[in-house]
Amino acid sequence: MIYIQLFFTFLKIGLFNFGGGYAMISFLQNEVVYKQAWLSTVEFTDIVAISQVTPGPVGINLATYTGYTASGNIWGASIATIAVCLPSFILLILAGKYLFATREKYGTAWRVLRLVVIGLIASAALALCNGENFTDYKSILLCVGAFLAVWKFKQGPITVLLASTVLGLLLY
Amino acid sequence: MLPLMERELVGPYMSKDDFLDVTAVAQSAPGIMAINVAILTGYRLKGVWGALLATCGAAVPSFVIILLIALFFRKFAENPIVRRVFMGVRPAVVALIMVPVFNLAQSARVNFKTVWVSILVALAVWLLGISPVYVVLLAVCGGILLGKKERAK
Incomplete structure (x- = not known):
């Protein structure tokens, strides 16, 4: 049953993702692209792009879109979205104050977690570096250009993605 | 999304200190930051039902917009112009994911x-x-x- 699988997959992501929207990409890749093979890498890359330029929390955008694409209907989208919010909903209402206290009490664990999140985001980027996303030398140049635009020249993701749509039309 | 939330919430619903407290607790939980802020704000003001409604409020607009885009994209994914556009977008997405790796590494003093x-x-x-x-x-x-x-x- 795709709905039950979607529910538990997104529940797991909602419970274990401590790294925000970018780290969630790595969880989704592992569960949705690698393990369940609901989406191809290219489909998934497009979803990440659209989630970045759509208003609202990136995590919600990702959950809704992957749920929809995996199931092909609104029910899958709803189940994925609800499931990804459920763990933090329960945790925060029952133990919000206690969770916050863990930051002092288990400072080392939180610091290790930060290092892990960096690795997870890096793995997400690496997993998207394949022959389908990078078709020729032009795509490599585009990637380097986009990286410099955001990293060095402090452009926003929406500006960079919109510019890349124009470049896509001009170059291909 | 957080600056927007701060502008809407601080004043009519909570003090600046309360908001900072809420964001700190929200960051201590797994899941989606903006949703966590909504959960905590709703819970503070009106209990579990407040939390539920605030969460729906924060999620529903994105949910609807994404569904509309997904419907549209499914129809036009094979369109030659859309395909060319996305050939440009995909490498840029990879770059966008690489940037936070370096930013976080810097702020975490790796x-x-x-x-x-x-x-x-x-x-x-x-x-x-x-x-x-x-x-x-x-x-x-x-x-x-x-x-x-x-x-x-």
Whole structure:
């Protein structure tokens, strides 16, 4: 049953993702692209792009879109979205104050977690570096250009993605 | 999304200190930051129902917009212009995901003594396909043990 699988997959992501929207990409890749093979890498890359330029929390955008694409209907989208919010909903209402206290009490664990999140985001980027996303030398140049635009020249993701749509039309 | 939330919430619903408190607790939980802020704000003001309604309010607009886009994209994915556009977008997306790696490494003051943790995680998940779930579990357990050892010294 795709709905039950979607529910538990997104529940797991909602419970274990401590790294925000970018780290969630790595969880989704592992569960949705690698393990369940609901989406191809290219489909998934497009979803990440659209989630970045759509208003609202990136995590919600990702959950809704992957749920929809995996199931092909609104029910899958709803189940994925609800499931990804459920763990933090329960945790925060029952133990919000206690969770916050863990930051002092288990400072080392939180610091290790930060290092892990960096690795997870890096793995997400690496997993998207394949022959389908990078078709020729032009795509490599585009990637380097986009990286410099955001990293060095402090452009926003929406500006960079919109510019890349124009470049896509001009170059291909 | 957070600056927007701050502008809407601070004043009519809570003080600036309350908001900072809410964001700090929201960051201590897993899941989606903006949703966590909504949960906590709703809960503070009106209990569990407040939390539920605030969460729906924060999620529903994106949900609807994404569904509309997904419907549209499914129809036009094969369109030659859309295909060319996305050939440009895909490499840029990869770049967008690489930037936070470096930004976070800087703000976490990663050095030669700690960077191997991030590198090992990246390789394990990317090349070996190990689930991030296990990596996070291991990190939490390892971190707690390490903390105990540090305090014992």
